[in-house]
Amino acid sequence: MSIKILLVEDEIQLADSLAHVLHKEGYQVEVAYDGNQGWNLTMNHGFDLLILDWMLPHKTGLSICQSLRRFKNISATDDMPKTLADTPVLFLTAKDTLDDRVLGLDAGADDYLIKPFELRELLARVRALLRRSQKIEPPEEETSKKILVMDDLELDLESKLAYRHGRLLKLSEKELKLLEFFLLHSNQLVTQEQIYQYLWSEDQAPSSNVVAAVIRLLRRKIETKGEKALIHTIYGKGYWFGVQENLKRV
Known part of the structure; x- marks a missing residue:
């Protein structure tokens, strides 16, 4: 199954570099450089994960996430898949205060990564969000080799990163x-x-x-x-x- 990711980042060099890395990991990646473009892509294409910069031209990542979650209360149509509102969202941001993190999570974000960050941590968080999504299950063979799990604790052997309940x-x-x-x-x-x-x-x-x-x-x-x-x-x-x-x- 091809996993589709939307990356919305206004720093063009960073966006292109991250898209290249994600492509190398086997993901199908669409890139938008402003909030309006990102929102239009979100509404017209099905994605398995959104990676959003917080501060974007025209429409912020926070606004995109809030708007997306509001669709939970709207009946599904052919143009509005019922799973759209549940698409996992990972924020990329330089905002690192507790109030900012709470604001992002309250807006409906599933995870939060503060700039600057290491690529291996980004990739580990992407894998974790996709595993937690009901739409995506990693192949059993790959999981047994790279991910060790006990209850809500996970250890990614490839990135050497561990998580407890996210x-x-x-x-x-x-x-x-x-x-x-x-x-x-x-x-x-x-x-x-x-x-x-x-x-x-x-x-x-x-x-x-x-x-x-x-x-x-x-x-x-x-x-x-x-x-x-x-x-x-x-x-x-x-x-x-x-x-x-x-x-x-x-």
């Missing part, structure tokens, strides 16, 4: 490797020695309590207030990674 997790290299180990061995008991051998080579030889320290740091970042615990300590045996409901007597 929230980007800022993890160190060692924390990422530990999370990868846990996801590869989810729902099973693992020992401290197994973790130790996975994270460090023989010539590194850190102190014996370093595994517990890294686990403690990772737990703080992936288990914020209100989120399910995923890392469970099995005293005297090791650790178990998964949701509490699946934790069996070990």
Whole structure:
């Protein structure tokens, strides 16, 4: 299935560069350089994802998103597919205050990326939004190779980016490797020695309590207030990674 993305960005050089990268990833991309053109394309073509700059000539990205979401209350016609109002929206913007982020999300945006950003993070967020969309499901073979998932936590092995309920997790290299180990061995008991051998080579030889320290740091970042615990300590045996409901007597 060809995935169609609309990119609306008034910085021509940036827009063309991003479109080139998205094309290389296999997406079909349309580009608009102002808000009116972007809105017209949105209304006349079916897209699987909109990537909108916030500040655009003629019609802002915020206005486009707000207008799109209003169609949820309008009956579908041949000219207005009922899925149009649910098209995922990713904002690209230099606005980085909390009030701006809240405004964008309240307008109906699904995600928010602050300029400047790394291309690998943009691509990871595009993949995440498309996975969450009911219209697009990644091939099972590709998912098993590149994406590790536990409940609402995802690790993109290609970009080395992790998300919890859509929230980007800022993890160190060692924390990422530990999370990868846990996801590869989810729902099973693992020992401290197994973790130790996975994270460090023989010539590194850190102190014996370093595994517990890294686990403690990772737990703080992936288990914020209100989120399910995923890392469970099995005293005297090791650790178990998964949701509490699946934790069996070990």
